[in-house]
Amino acid sequence: MSDFGNYTAAGSRADAALDPGLKKFMLGVYQKMGLGLLVSAALAWLTSSYAPVSNLMFVKTPTGGLAGFTLLGMIVSFAPLVILLGSNFMMKRASASSANILYWVIVALVGASLGTVVLMYAGASVVTTFLITAAAFGGLSLAGYTTKRDLSGMRSFIFFAMWGFVFAGIAFSIGASFGLFSVGPVFMIMNAVGILLMAGLIAAETQHLKMIYYSVRGDGESMSAATSFGALNLYIAFVNLFRFLLYFMGVRRD
Template identity: 30%
Template sequence: MQTRPTVLAVPYGTAIDRGTAHRVLRNTYALLSMTLLFSATVAAAAVAFSLPAPGLILTLVVYFGLLFGIHKLKNSAGGIGLVFALTGFMGWTLGPLLTRTLALPAGGQAIALALGATGAVFLALSAYATTTKRDLSWMGGFLFAGMVVALLAGLAAIFFQIPALALTVSAVVALLSAGLILYETKQIVDGGETNYVLATVSLFVSIFNLFTSLLQLFGFASSDD
């Protein structure tokens, strides 16, 4: 007796293999958990050893270079290795920010708040994305355009030393990152993303951006106490 694969009908008329979607989501969360732990370990080491920030140019070159490599090797073990290289590097870049935040009067509390808020947002949005039947595919273009604008504004804030603009960008990036977590998770659930390596990178970057944006906002608030 032959059995037909279980399919999941999504609102916009696409049928996908439910088993494949669940497997991709499970593998994504497993790899995401490991990379988050690895990145946090590297960030803690960067704080402990007072490692300097790699600098904007080096950060951009390494970040986009590793992203390119991950896309090229996404179906091999080498791609997973590059994912750990990327997330470890991002942990290094996070170290100096944590060090500066810890030097503030309520820096430890700001880090705890940012970490707790990031975890709560991720869990809430993941739960919604895996249960809702609504079509969220329209969010992709809007969120991508918003991130491009936010990146350009963030670079302007750095070069022209405009604190108010930097805080505004942090708030916008936090909102956009939350939206991306929702969109990217729904893409996996609906079969729009079938490669767990790429899915892991996308979610990791969104979580990282959400955390750093909240950390800057909470850090600024603690500096005014």
């Protein structure tokens, strides 16, 4: 949901298969994203399974499931949204160090809030859905990497749509809590739309990263910042795709 690294693609659309620099750049993005997912998984386990931490963030049912959030849990859950929204206005041309810090702060906060997934769904379904998400991500990213079609227009649309989607989701949650409408059908539609948006974002963002590379190659500072921003956008898309798929595929705990 963070539209960072809006470099103008002044470079060539050279054949990516013949450009070792591009391969190295993309590998750096994927490695950083993958490490972020590992850190998130560890933090999700910590906040869901280690009682001294879990009790600070979540209210649990007698069987150990999720019943609600503490004040700290609410702050941790909404902090990434606030930080990303603020960063969109304050970090248009961030340094490599600030982009790196932003990435790891978001990873830590999102990872901590993902403890809700472990508390709400059976472990086997969480693992299965994660593997399916990883496979889908790989296919979609490969499609964005290899396609000759310009996806920049779709990428811009998805970023605007995602912010509207987020605020609509908040309004929906508030309305549902007051009994203004039913959770089931509307929530199902929102998750289906979310899957489509994330699928498009993964492909479009991968292509966009190629254009960023051609625009900033040779500038070490910009390349490093672009790696962090690229990993951040793909990380957010992966986590959200995982959440949306889990709604349809996950088996809830009793």
